[in-house]
Every structure is written in C-alpha cells, then in structure tokens.
Amino acid sequence: xxxxxxxxxxxxxxxxxxxLDELExxxxxxxxxxxxxxxxxxxxxxxxxxxxxxxxxxxxDQNIKTCIELFNSIEQSYxxxxxxxxxxxxxxxxxxxNEH
Numbered sequence: 001x002x003x004x005x006x007x008x009x010x011x012x013x014x015x016x017x018x019x020l021d022e023l024e025x026x027x028x029x030x031x032x033x034x035x036x037x038x039x040x041x042x043x044x045x046x047x048x049x050x051x052x053x054x055x056x057x058x059x060x061d062q063n064i065k066t067c068i069e070l071f072n073s074i075e076q077s078y079x080x081x082x083x084x085x086x087x088x089x090x091x092x093x094x095x096x097x098n099e100h
Contacts, residue, residue: 016078
C-alpha cells in the first residue's frame with residue numbers, strides 16, 4: 001500500500017511538471033501575441049531567445065497576470081509536495097531519465 005501511495009505521489013509530481021511546462025508555453029504565447037506583440041514583431045525569424053513567464057510579471061493584461069498567479073500557485077504546490085515527501089529527481093525520472 002505504501003509503495004502504491006508513493007508511486008501515485010510521483011505520478012502527481014510528473015503531472016504537475018507537465019502542467020507547468022504547458023502553462024508556461026501558453027502564457028508566453030498569449031503575451032507575445034497580445035501585449036508584447038510589438039516585441040515579438042521585432043524578433044528575427046530563427047532568432048533564439050530565452051523567454052520566461054517572469055519576463056511578463058509587470059504586464060498590464062489581466063489574463064496574463066491571472067495565469068502567472070496560477071502558474072506560481074501550482075509551482076509552489078509542486079515544490080511543497082516534492083519537499084514534504086522527500087521526492088528525489090531520480091524517482092521522477094525513473095529508470096529512463098529521458099522519459100519525462
């Protein structure tokens with residue numbers, strides 16, 4: 001029973017990681033197609049830029065602000081679950097580190 005519970009915790013953590021990844025991409029796309037579209041238009045095709053949602057923390061768009069708050073809340077829960085249960089990276093990655 002204990003192993004099944006831990007397996008489900010690890011599955012939950014993996015799900016939260018996927019949610020955070022998807023949410024981050026969606027927030028960036030939303031911002032770059034809306035309030036930050038002028039900046040997006042200035043970028044050259046093929047140009048590589050590292051953009052994170054923190055770059056939009058001062059956005060005026062209420063949708064972006066709300067989504068960033070949601071992201072931060074999920075991230076805090078993710079960190080809390082990892083810490084309180086002492087879940088290690090190798091447990092999340094399983095036998096194949098390229099799986100997740």
